Amino acid sequence: MKLILTAAAALALTGTAALADAHAQTIRMGTEGAYAPYNFLNDAGEVDGFEIELGNELCARAELTCEWVTNEWDSIIPNLTSGNYDTIMAGMSITDERDEVIDFTQNYFPPAASAYVAMSEDADLEGGVIAAQTNTIQAGFVAESGATLLEFATYDETIAAVRNGEADAVFADKDALLPTVEESAGELMVVGDDVPLGGGVGMGLRESDTELKETFDAIITEMKADGSLNALIVKWFGDDAKVYE
CATH class of the missing domain: 3.40.190.10 (Periplasmic binding protein-like II)
Incomplete structure (x- = not known):
């Protein structure tokens, strides 16, 4: 099924730069850094992987300044809700149980x-x-x-x-x-x-950050439509990886 960028998504995209200008936002992106190829620390000790490249692209398109923060998996949700960072991109599957505590964007990696x-x-x-x-x-x-x-x-x-x-x-x-x-x-x-298992991998956010969720949701929709998200999936997971149709 071909994905179409809706009018609502386009509106959210046009407001992205205004969002960044209005709030001078630096978005702290939480990840584990220990779950390759989703996220890991490379030989230089820097965060790397599919989600890091995707997250950087999301931030670039949103014209936001984004910084990566590593956090152990077992406390990654509590540290989001307590404000230690603003998003989670850590190979986290979307589940009903987690959705009761935090919010999710649409999935950026299909159910696998x-x-x-x-x-x-x-x-x-x-x-x-x-x-x-x-x-x-x-x-x-x-x-x-x-x-x-x-x-x-x-x-x-x-x-x-x-x-x-x-x-x-x-x-x-x-x-x-x-x-x-x-x-x-x-x-x-x-x-x-x-x-x-699960509903695919998505970005976790605090339930109160609705505007930030809408911004990233719109860009994920855009990347699905223009094929760039599929290209990243194949780059990091291989030609046989499940992609969006």
Whole structure:
């Protein structure tokens, strides 16, 4: 389906520069910096990844000054609501539970699959120990699946738990797991069936920041319509990545 820039979206776009001028806004963009390829720290110690490039483009089109702030995942929503930064771009899936606490833009990454990764094809996914990052939709799914959930603060710790035998498998976004599997040189493998979860990845904002949400929503709509968002998705996730039609 071809996406059309609506009159309302166009109006929001035309007001973007006025928004920046009126408030002289510096927008603090919160991210984790530990969930490649969505976001990570590069060799220079700088935040990098799909969401960083996308966020910088959103800010450029909105004529806003944006600064990146890293925050641990397990406190990333409380630190948004307390005002430590203004947005979250951290591979965060849109869920009803989170939407009760914060607001979301439309998704900028379409609903995608979650998957299991293990060191053996025979890993027990139904009754074994499954590692997942805390406060994720994957952790919630495992908790209700009948398997034993082993939660960790970071994605890297979930992978380490599989490698050192603490967990039979890890359950996470497939797009994050595939590069890890490829880099493992056969040590790790995708097992079981993919599991669709969530409503796609969106930018989190405080519920009171309606004008800022409308600004970014309009630009995301524009980027979907002009193909630039799909280009970024393919750049960071590969030619087989799910894109917007």
